[in-house]
Amino acid sequence: MTLNRRDFLKGSAAAAGIAALPAGLARAASPVREFPLHAGHLEQVLTEGGPKTDFWGFNGRVPGPELRFAKGDQVHIAVSNELVGIDTAVHWHGLRVPNAMDGVPFVTQYPIKPGEVFHYQFETRDSGTFWYHPHQMSFEQVPRGMYGALIVEEEKPIEVDREVVWVLSDVRLGDNGRQVEDFGRVLDIANDGRLGNMVLLNGKQAGNDNVLAVRSGERIRLRLINAASARIFRLQMPGHTMHAVAFDGQAVTPRPLETVDLGPGMRVDVVVDFMAKPGTEHKVEDVDRRSRGQLARVSYLDFDPIREKPLGAPMQVQPNVLPEPDVAKAIDHYIVFQGGMRGAPVIGMIDGKPTNIQEIMEKEKLAWTMNFTAQHEHALMHEPLLYLRKGDHVVLRLINETDFAHPMHLHGHFFRVVGIDGRPQTDQYWRDTVLMAPRQSVDLAFVADNLGEWMFHCHILDHAAGGMMGTIAVE
Ligand SMILES: [Cu+2]
Known part of the structure; x- marks a missing residue:
């Protein structure tokens, strides 16, 4: 079955917010794991003794509840929209789900209106660290x-x-501890995106008061998720060695990293042996040039070490089975990125219509193009950037002609990063989000094996809102 935009708009699979059970789930042996998610309004204190801050969130807290499943689980997540006057939809970032379960409004489903429930049902095909978030007005939600x-x-x-x-x-x-409601400003869209003025770690202010208490000798697997809408984190843990064991949920050969780079949407799993003396304190820092600061404090409890010598090198995480792209027989495609405040966008078409370039930034709030076109968030009338046949092997060269970094995210698939600036890479990591440096080109290789129309967009969510979003159709 081909699920394209026109069929979808005619009202097929996911009509009225009630999804049919995807084929294959019904006959599966493992039990269905049910979980309710309530999207609603809430208030949360971010600092000890501080004021309450207003949020939209899931199940009354930020971040929303940690959803934890086993590989191969049949998952049923009922998302009820209890927001007042606001539509939403939930995307499962990194999970290879059937297209109708991908949570993209007007592409894979209609938005969930206030008072409605949408039933997301899928199998957890891959193990790993993933996250969930709306794809509706995501630069605000x-x-x-x-x-x-x-x-x-x-x-x-x-x-x-x-x-x-x-x-x-x-x-x-703002000064009163409430959120500043200045979402979607052109100034943010056309620059680095909208950065907050307080960094949060698990919903509390990051910094010296955000404490990770450890016992000397302890080995911890730390799953790092960047859920910020625009901020890039470069994390360091002086005095400790972080061994990366997975990028975007996919296993890598364990390797020591001095700095863990996390663009928006990206995840890294690290294993750390905490071998300092009991009673000592250490910093976890963000060393990104825009946001340099302390994220957390590692506080060693005053107990005897649980072991004197560190364990050997961390084990390799069990890899997932992903379709292996064959670069030799792959079809080459190119996507050129332009725009931003420091380089005028060359836009020919917006939502399929020729447009006056002078009006683009102020009136249309678009500042970025992919292959010389821009579109508004989930516009109905655009064409996919690429049409692929199911089973195609693809090398996609991303050419960043902007002065900005962009974490590019593909839905429904993982890709290997096979080249940077035309140089073949030795470690061809699997990823679902790749951080393109300014003026860099990045080659991705993947097998288009998941049917449907899949988002391919920048995960700086202001950039996505400002034109840097498109789709890739697998037919
Ligand atoms: Cu971007």
Whole structure:
């Protein structure tokens, strides 16, 4: 079955917010794991003794509840929209779900209206660190607090003493502790995106008061998720070695990293052996040039070490089975990115119509193009950037002609990063989001094996709102 925009708008599979059980789920043996998610308004205190801050979020807290499943679970998440006067929809970032379950308004489903429930049902095909967030007005709904971690455990997890999940984000607060409601400003859209003025770690102000208490000798698997709408984190843990074991949920050969780079939407799993002396304190820092600051404090409890010598190198995480792209037989495609405040966008078409370039930025609030076209968020009348046949092997060269970094995210698939600036890469990591540096080109290779129309967009959500979003159709 081909699910394209026109069929969808004629009202087919996911009509009226009630999804049919995708074929295959009914006959599966594993039990259905049910989980309710309530999108609503809430208030949360971010600092000890501080004022309450207003949020939109899931199940009354920010981040929303951690959803934890086993690999191969049949998952049923009932999302009820209890927001007042605001439509939404939920996307499962990194999960290879059937297209109708992907949570993209006007592409895979109609928005969930206030008072409605949408039933998301899918199998957890891959283990790994994922997250969920709306794809409706995401440049506003995500920074307002609508996000949470989604963890799929390996059948046989690597051996650690403890697992810790850090959801990193930020929020822009006024003097009264309330959120500043200046979402979607052209100034932010055309620059680095809307950065908050307070960094959050698991829904509390990041910094010296955000404490990770450890025992000397402890080995921890730290799952890092960047849920910020625009902020790039470059995380360091002086005095400690972080061994990366997974990028975007997919296993990598364990390797020590001095700095963990996390563009919006990206995840890295690291294993850390905490070998300092009991009673000592250490910093976790963000060293990105725009946001340099302390994220957390590691506080060693005053107990005897649980082991004197560190364990050996961390084990390799059980890899998922992904379709292996064959670069030799792949079809080459190109996507050129232009625009931003420091480089005029060359826009020919908006939503399929020729447009006066002078009007674009102020009137249309578009500042970016992909292959010389721009579109508004989930516009109804656009054409996909690419049409692929199911089973096609593809090398997609992304050519960043802007002075800005862009974390580019593909839905429904994982890709290998096979080249940077035309140089073949030795470690061809699997990713679902790749951080393109300014003026860089990045080659992605993947097999288009998941039917449907899939978003391909920048995960700086202001850039996505400002034109840097399109779709890739697999037919
Ligand atoms: Cu971008």
